[in-house]
Amino acid sequence: MSMLVGLLLQGLQMALVLALAPLLVGWVRKVKARLTRRRGASVLQPYRDIFRLLHKEAVLADNASWLFRVAPYLVFAAIWVAAALVPTYATSLAFSEAADLIVIVALLGSARFFLALAALDAGTSFGGIGASREMMIAALAEPAMIMLVFSLALVAGTTSLSAVAEHMLTGDVGLRVTLGLALIGLVIVAVAENGRIPVDNPATHLELTMVHEAMVLEYAGRHLAMIELAAAVKLVLYVSLLGTLFAPWGIAQFGAGPQALAIGIGAWVGKLAVAGLLLGLFETSIAKMRVFRVGEFLGAALLLGLLGTLLLFVSRNL
Amino acid sequence: MSVHVCLFAIFVLLSGCPAGIWAARRPGGSALIYSVCAAVAAVMAGTALGVLVRPGETAGAVLPMGVPWLQAHFEIDALSAFFLLVINLGALAASIYGMGTGRSEPEAGRILPFYPLFLAGMNLVLLAADAFTFLLSWESMSLASWALVMAHHRQSETQRAGFVYIVMAAFGTLALLLAFGLLAGAGGNYAFSQLRQAGPDAGLGVVVLLLVLIGAGSKGGLAPLHVWLPLAHPAAPSHVSALMSGVMTKVAIYALLRILLDLLGGVQWWWGALLMTLGALTAVLGVLYALMESDLKRLLAYSTVENVGFIFIGIGLGMAFQANGMNAAAALAYSAALFHVLNHSWIKSLLFLGAGAVLHATHERRLDALGGLIRRMPYTAFCFLVGSAAIASLPPLNAFASEWLTLQAILLSPDLPQWLLRFLVPAVGALMVLAAALAGAVFVKAFGIAFLGRPRSAEAEAAQETNRLAGAAMTMLVVLCVLAGIFTGPVLHVIQPAVAAIVERPAVPGFGIADIAFVAPTGVGGGSYSGFFVFLFVAMSGWGAALAIHRGASRATRRSPAWDCGFALNHPAFQYGAGSMAQPLRRIFGTVVFRATETVEMPPPGSVEPARYCTTQRDPAWDLIFTPVAGVVAAIADRIDGLQFLSIRRYLAMMFAGLVALLILVALWR
Numbered sequence: 001m002s003m004l005v006g007l008l009l010q011g012l013q014m015a016l017v018l019a020l021a022p023l024l025v026g027w028v029r030k031v032k033a034r035l036t037r038r039r040g041a042s043v044l045q046p047y048r049d050i051f052r053l054l055h056k057e058a059v060l061a062d063n064a065s066w067l068f069r070v071a072p073y074l075v076f077a078a079i080w081v082a083a084a085l086v087p088t089y090a091t092s093l094a095f096s097e098a099a100d101l102i103v104i105v106a107l108l109g110s111a112r113f114f115l116a117l118a119a120l121d122a123g124t125s126f127g128g129i130g131a132s133r134e135m136m137i138a139a140l141a142e143p144a145m146i147m148l149v150f151s152l153a154l155v156a157g158t159t160s161l162s163a164v165a166e167h168m169l170t171g172d173v174g175l176r177v178t179l180g181l182a183l184i185g186l187v188i189v190a191v192a193e194n195g196r197i198p199v200d201n202p203a204t205h206l207e208l209t210m211v212h213e214a215m216v217l218e219y220a221g222r223h224l225a226m227i228e229l230a231a232a233v234k235l236v237l238y239v240s241l242l243g244t245l246f247a248p249w250g251i252a253q254f255g256a257g258p259q260a261l262a263i264g265i266g267a268w269v270g271k272l273a274v275a276g277l278l279l280g281l282f283e284t285s286i287a288k289m290r291v292f293r294v295g296e297f298l299g300a301a302l303l304l305g306l307l308g309t310l311l312l313f314v315s316r317n318l
Numbered sequence: 319m320s321v322h323v324c325l326f327a328i329f330v331l332l333s334g335c336p337a338g339i340w341a342a343r344r345p346g347g348s349a350l351i352y353s354v355c356a357a358v359a360a361v362m363a364g365t366a367l368g369v370l371v372r373p374g375e376t377a378g379a380v381l382p383m384g385v386p387w388l389q390a391h392f393e394i395d396a397l398s399a400f401f402l403l404v405i406n407l408g409a410l411a412a413s414i415y416g417m418g419t420g421r422s423e424p425e426a427g428r429i430l431p432f433y434p435l436f437l438a439g440m441n442l443v444l445l446a447a448d449a450f451t452f453l454l455s456w457e458s459m460s461l462a463s464w465a466l467v468m469a470h471h472r473q474s475e476t477q478r479a480g481f482v483y484i485v486m487a488a489f490g491t492l493a494l495l496l497a498f499g500l501l502a503g504a505g506g507n508y509a510f511s512q513l514r515q516a517g518p519d520a521g522l523g524v525v526v527l528l529l530v531l532i533g534a535g536s537k538g539g540l541a542p543l544h545v546w547l548p549l550a551h552p553a554a555p556s557h558v559s560a561l562m563s564g565v566m567t568k569v570a571i572y573a574l575l576r577i578l579l580d581l582l583g584g585v586q587w588w589w590g591a592l593l594m595t596l597g598a599l600t601a602v603l604g605v606l607y608a609l610m611e612s613d614l615k616r617l618l619a620y621s622t623v624e625n626v627g628f629i630f631i632g633i634g635l636g637m638a639f640q641a642n643g644m645n646a647a648a649a650l651a652y653s654a655a656l657f658h659v660l661n662h663s664w665i666k667s668l669l670f671l672g673a674g675a676v677l678h679a680t681h682e683r684r685l686d687a688l689g690g691l692i693r694r695m696p697y698t699a700f701c702f703l704v705g706s707a708a709i710a711s712l713p714p715l716n717a718f719a720s721e722w723l724t725l726q727a728i729l730l731s732p733d734l735p736q737w738l739l740r741f742l743v744p745a746v747g748a749l750m751v752l753a754a755a756l757a758g759a760v761f762v763k764a765f766g767i768a769f770l771g772r773p774r775s776a777e778a779e780a781a782q783e784t785n786r787l788a789g790a791a792m793t794m795l796v797v798l799c800v801l802a803g804i805f806t807g808p809v810l811h812v813i814q815p816a817v818a819a820i821v822e823r824p825a826v827p828g829f830g831i832a833d834i835a836f837v838a839p840t841g842v843g844g845g846s847y848s849g850f851f852v853f854l855f856v857a858m859s860g861w862g863a864a865l866a867i868h869r870g871a872s873r874a875t876r877r878s879p880a881w882d883c884g885f886a887l888n889h890p891a892f893q894y895g896a897g898s899m900a901q902p903l904r905r906i907f908g909t910v911v912f913r914a915t916e917t918v919e920m921p922p923p924g925s926v927e928p929a930r931y932c933t934t935q936r937d938p939a940w941d942l943i944f945t946p947v948a949g950v951v952a953a954i955a956d957r958i959d960g961l962q963f964l965s966i967r968r969y970l971a972m973m974f975a976g977l978v979a980l981l982i983l984v985a986l987w988r
Binding site: 014054055056057058059060061062063065066067073074076077078080081084095097098099100101102103106107109110112113116117120121122123124125126127128129131132133135136138139140141142143146147150153154158159160217218221222225226291292295302305306309310312313314316 | 718
């Protein structure tokens with residue numbers, strides 16, 4: 001019985017993540033528009049975009065192989081599964097034991113691997129520029145992320161995300177230097193991985209600075225819809241991860257009743273809204289940096305993670 | 319019993335050596351030799367698996383061969399059985415591939431006699447149970463592989479590779495010879511059973527450790543002794559490259575484990591620190607080289623350097639735990655290292671066979687002359703893609719599982735008492751993950767430039783798919799990689815006897831034959847991983863998404879020229895090449911480590927000459943170690959040169975002085 005409930009809750013989370021992802025993107029765009037004194041499109045615009053894309057024909061470059069057609073589904077599946085493994089409104093969902101934080105990082109890496117390959121498949125120069133830069137960013141962001149995982153795992157004594165979240169909820173964690181370092185580092189990684197300002201600009205095309213958009217330039221129709229949706233899910237994933245680890249309030253714990261679950265969902269949506277607001281604020285207040293400055297930016301995250309881990313190796317109480 | 323089966327199989331291989339000379343002139347000869355090798359490899363792999371599944375019995379044999387009063391000792395215990403399995407599975411795949419492509423080999427006479435000898439040498443190293451047999455086998459393995467490297471000896475590149483290789487191999491064997499000499503002491507007992515009983519001498523242990531690191535490390539490709547490896551491995555025919563990179567480096571790992579953990583014993587914590595540091599540096603250096611390399615087979619060889627670094631990290635971590643009596647953690651780290659040994663042997667063999675298929679079809683190893691092969695060689699492309707994803711540590715494939723286990727072992731290290739280790743281990747972990755992430759970039763480059771995009775040369779455009787047998791060899795390895803990633807528990811279960819041979823440990827949870835789905839090495843509450851469920855989960859989500867799309871969305875598809883922001887220029891040279899793919903990372907890492915520079919020469923205004931863009935980088939290992947050492951050797955040689963023109967009287971005086979000096983030395987020693 002409990003297994004069935006677990007599966008149902010897991011399914012609900014996957015559905016919710018998928019349903020809310022475009023809304024978060026629309027919300028961030030709306031916040032940014034208002035902050036720059038524009039009215040901006042409706043927060044529902046991303047849904048319309050995806051719907052429209054789904055009903056367009058898919059244009060494939062002459063040269064594109066089967067990899068180009070399969071990659072959007074693979075990318076989407078890997079990111080969606082990674083998002084399903086992050087506790088959003090409840091911990092200890094059905095699949096949480098199949099994978100820990102390290103696996104989530106690696107699943108995101110798989111998605112990136114196939115997207116970068118798909119970018120090279122059409123044989124154009126923009127695809128190559130996107131792929132090579134994406135891999136540069138990933139090569140720095142991934143170790144930074146793993147070091148942050150290390151410091152969190154050392155605090156909680158496990159790499160299982162549900163267990164980390166439940167440990168954070170117990171209250172005896174308190175304020176720690178390492179958690180502060182991890183928070184800053186994770187925010188930097190989240191900004192870079194989602195292709196937000198100052199690392200990349202999700203709103204531009206035809207600019208030499210662009211990374212993610214250059215990779216998906218040749219995609220159209222349903223394939224592009226999958227990739228856009230996957231990018232939105234990834235944003236939800238990172239926001240949920242930050243919420244679960246650093247603001248776990250309201251999350252329903254193992255074996256909670258319907259009321260606790262409802263509170264959990266409410267708290268999660270609230271966290272998404274706050275995070276969207278902060279992201280919009282952050283993005284409007286700073287400028288995009290040069291591509292080759294990104295190395296220093298992400299190097300800071302890596303060093304923060306390493307410093308946090310080292311402090312924990314010195315004393316478990318720091 | 320199993321020893322006798324193996325020895326008989328090796329006898330068959332050795333008789334394949336003269337048969338190879340005969341077979342090279344016959345039309346079906348190469349297929350015959352390779353099929354015999356494949357059969358022998360299959361038999362030996364089966365025997366080794368049998369020993370691993372039914373542990374506890376170590377079988378030995380003594381043959382009246384070799385130096386008269388020593389005899390030749392052979393033995394199979396769990397550790398050698400594990401490495402026998404690794405080597406013979408790789409050899410099986412390489413031999414099947416050879417059956418497919420051997421006929422079109424122009425220099426068959428230079429390959430067929432040495433190929434069985436090479437296999438026999440590697441197997442004998444693992445079976446040897448005395449120092450003399452071990453060194454003899456080691457040297458025959460080195461010389462046979464040298465002969466295979468020199469198969470295409472007319473290319474100047476190969477000549478240089480062969481020269482550097484033979485020098486390094488001789489140097490490595492010398493180091494091992496000295497190590498065994500120190501282990502045996504004055505007693506002159508060379509059988510492993512007697513060496514084991516002798517017990518370590520603390521001062522001597524340090525020297526043995528350093529000598530083994532030089533001897534086994536140079537064969538395995540440990541930085542900075544790796545310089546020969548990217549020259550020699552790619553120069554050999556591709557199935558031999560697969561054996562050298564995927565398999566022979568594992569023999570070096572075996573030698574290291576056998577001598578340090580079994581024969582020398584008494585592990586010190588700082589051994590672990592040393593090995594870990596060297597491993598982490600090797601991993602990062604190797605992957606950075608690979609990133610900047612634009613020759614497919616050299617890229618793969620550098621990636622081997624990286625993976626040997628990974629294995630050393632695992633072994634070093636295991637030593638650090640073992641020296642502090644944390645045997646469960648040590649078992650976890652050693653399991654991760656041995657699992658990676660297995661994984662890398664499969665993945666690297668697969669990739670080299672794939673590169674061989676490409677080389678065979680296009681006669682090109684330069685990435686910038688390939689491209690678009692996914693359309694011309696779909697099967698090879700698929701196999702190479704699986705190998706690339708596996709070596710980039712993507713879940714649910716096998717190398718991710720071993721990386722995950724190593725990370726779990728690293729997370730246990732705050733319990734270590736030594737402060738140096740506590741600080742070192744997280745840094746090593748960071749370097750390891752950095753190397754893994756860079757490996758992703760390397761294989762996006764390797765697969766993306768070679769197989770995707772548009773063909774960059776006429777040869778790539780006219781490429782033909784490889785033959786069935788070569789395809790079968792690659793399929794076998796693809797299946798192994800996927801299965802080991804998904805069913806991690808049973809594979810780890812098979813490895814456990816080998817781990818038990820190097821560290822006495824309690825039973826590790828999650829490594830049983832029944833633990834198909836989950837691996838949770840640190841017990842309840844620690845992290846757990848299930849390759850099976852991750853695979854199932856991703857497959858179901860992707861399939862569900864595709865199904866929903868095909869039900870609900872527009873299925874109309876149109877082909878058109880690539881859009882490329884409207885700039886689509888039709889020449890394939892406008893695509894990203896190997897150098898341009900590596901450029902962002904080369905700017906970040908290369909300028910410091912390799913002193914990489916980019917120079918642009920622009921023609922004067924008004925001139926229509928082409929602009930030139932050139933990048934240079936230097937290998938610090940050559941600059942800091944090999945060139946100075948070679949310089950010193952040359953200077954000494956110049957001095958000694960004068961000795962060949964002495965008079966008889968002076969020669970006699972020199973001999974007398976030498977004798978006196980030696981006698982004084984002996985007197986002092988006593």
